Amino acid sequence: MSKPVPAAFWTQPVVQLARALIGTSLLIDGVGGMIVETEAYDIDDPASHAFGGPRGRNLVMFGPVAHAYVYKIYGIHWCLNFVGGVHPGSAVLIRALAPTYGIERMVGRRTLADPRALCSGPGKLAQALGIDKALDGAPLDRPPFALALGETADIIVGPRIGISKAIDHPWRFGLRGSPFLSRAFPKNG
Numbered sequence: 198m199s200k201p202v203p204a205a206f207w208t209q210p211v212v213q214l215a216r217a218l219i220g221t222s223l224l225i226d227g228v229g230g231m232i233v234e235t236e237a238y239d240i241d242d243p244a245s246h247a248f249g250g251p252r253g254r255n256l257v258m259f260g261p262v263a264h265a266y267v268y269k270i271y272g273i274h275w276c277l278n279f280v281g282g283v284h285p286g287s288a289v290l291i292r293a294l295a296p297t298y299g300i301e302r303m304v305g306r307r308t309l310a311d312p313r314a315l316c317s318g319p320g321k322l323a324q325a326l327g328i329d330k331a332l333d334g335a336p337l338d339r340p341p342f343a344l345a346l347g348e349t350a351d352i353i354v355g356p357r358i359g360i361s362k363a364i365d366h367p368w369r370f371g372l373r374g375s376p377f378l379s380r381a382f383p384k385n386g
Contacts, residue, residue, distance in 0.1 A: 219235060221344055226341040230298060231297065231347060233375040234370065235370050236289065236358070237370075265277060265342070276323060277322065277326075292322070293318060293375075302327075354369070355383050
């Protein structure tokens, strides 16, 4: 049984928040599923967009919690983050989702039918859910977003993906055994 996300949920330390989001239901205009993989980013983390303070595209990270931070990587892929944490400049990257709602729309947006590949990475997830810059700064407690907390999940932990700084931080979290992860976790996770 899922329950609404209370306001206080967003103000826990960002690493705890990233773990707590595993199992949460995420829908955007009725399309989505269960979050199965996240990564935490903090203002003191050299791999974070917030490192060095507010500027340009990262300004949303310094605003109120429970808002979307959307940016483009490699000039082609949108990524969805949830602003949260104890202090400004923290966010959780939503890396992967188990698709359950609006699968036909996801298939149309991604032009492939394998459910394991629809949302198995931040760029794929954004494309499947129709996420773009228009959602940057949008509140997570209002449409088009619909979030609901799930049950406590069996979580696996490992290093974040695609970064060159702070690579030793074990701030990537996933649902153990999920076939929808973006990449396998190290065996000792």
